[in-house]
Amino acid sequence: MKVLSTKLKGVFIIEPAVFQDARGFFTESYNQQAFEKHGLQADFIQDNHSLSVEKGVLRGMHYQLNPKAQTKLVRVTAGAIYDIILDIRRGSVTFGQWIGVQLSAENKRQLWVPKGFAHGFCTLFPNTEVQYKVDEYYSPEHDRGIAWNDPDLQFDWPEVQPILSPKDSNHPPLQHAEMNFD
Ligand SMILES: Cc1cn([C@H]2C[C@H](O)[C@@H](COP(=O)(O)OP(=O)(O)O[C@H]3O[C@@H](C)C(=O)[C@@H](O)[C@H]3O)O2)c(=O)[nH]c1=O
Numbered sequence: 001m002k003v004l005s006t007k008l009k010g011v012f013i014i015e016p017a018v019f020q021d022a023r024g025f026f027t028e029s030y031n032q033q034a035f036e037k038h039g040l041q042a043d044f045i046q047d048n049h050s051l052s053v054e055k056g057v058l059r060g061m062h063y064q065l066n067p068k069a070q071t072k073l074v075r076v077t078a079g080a081i082y083d084i085i086l087d088i089r090r091g092s093v094t095f096g097q098w099i100g101v102q103l104s105a106e107n108k109r110q111l112w113v114p115k116g117f118a119h120g121f122c123t124l125f126p127n128t129e130v131q132y133k134v135d136e137y138y139s140p141e142h143d144r145g146i147a148w149n150d151p152d153l154q155f156d157w158p159e160v161q162p163i164l165s166p167k168d169s170n171h172p173p174l175q176h177a178e179m180n181f182d
Pocket residue numbers: 048050059060062063119120121137138165167
C-alpha cells in the first residue's frame with residue numbers, strides 16, 4: 001500500500017496493493033494496522049454506499065459541523081468520479097484551497113478526508129458506485145454544504161451539465177458558510 005501526501009496537510013491518496021490472478025483480483029480495501037503505520041487513525045463506525053445512475057451526477061460540497069465532523073475514507077467500486085476536497089479549517093495555511101483526484105474502480109485509489117474538509121464528487125460514468133467509511137454518525141442537524149460552483153473557488157469540475165439534488169443546488173458560497181473548525 002502506498003500513501004501519497006498532497007499539498008493539503010492531513011489529506012492523503014492511498015494506493016492499495018492489488019493481487020491480480022486468473023480469477024480476477026484481491027485487495028484489502030481497509031486494514032487498520034496498515035493505515036495506522038502511516039499515521040492514519042480513525043475509529044470508523046459507519047460505512048456508506050451510493051449509486052449514481054447518470055454520468056455528471058454531482059454530490060457536494062458536504063461536511064458536518066463539530067462535534068459531528070467526520071473523517072472519510074472514500075473509494076469507488078464501479079465507474080469513476082472526479083473528487084474534490086476543500087480545506088475549511090479557518091486556522092489552516094491552506095484554508096480555501098482544494099485538490100481534485102480521479103478515483104475509479106479501475107485505479108482503486110482511495111482518498112483520506114480529514115475533519116474540517118468539504119467533500120464532493122462528480123461521476124464520470126453512468127452507474128458509478130462510491131463507498132466510504134466515516135468516524136461519526138450521520139447527523140442531519142450538523143450537515144452543511146458549500147456551493148459546488150462558488151465563483152471564488154474555481155473548482156475544475158468535468159465539462160458536463162451537473163445533475164444536482166435540490167439541496168445541493170442551494171448551498172452558500174464559502175464566504176457565507178457556517179464552519180466551526182480550527
Ligand atoms: C449521508 C447520509 C445520508 N442519509 C440519507 C439522507 C437522505 O435522505 C439521503 C440522501 O442524502 P444526501 O443527499 O445527503 O446524500 P449524498 O449527497 O450522497 O451525501 C453524501 O455526499 C458525499 C459527497 C459526502 O461526502 C457524504 O458525506 C454525504 O454528504 O440519505 C443517511 O441516512 N445517512 C447518511 O450518512
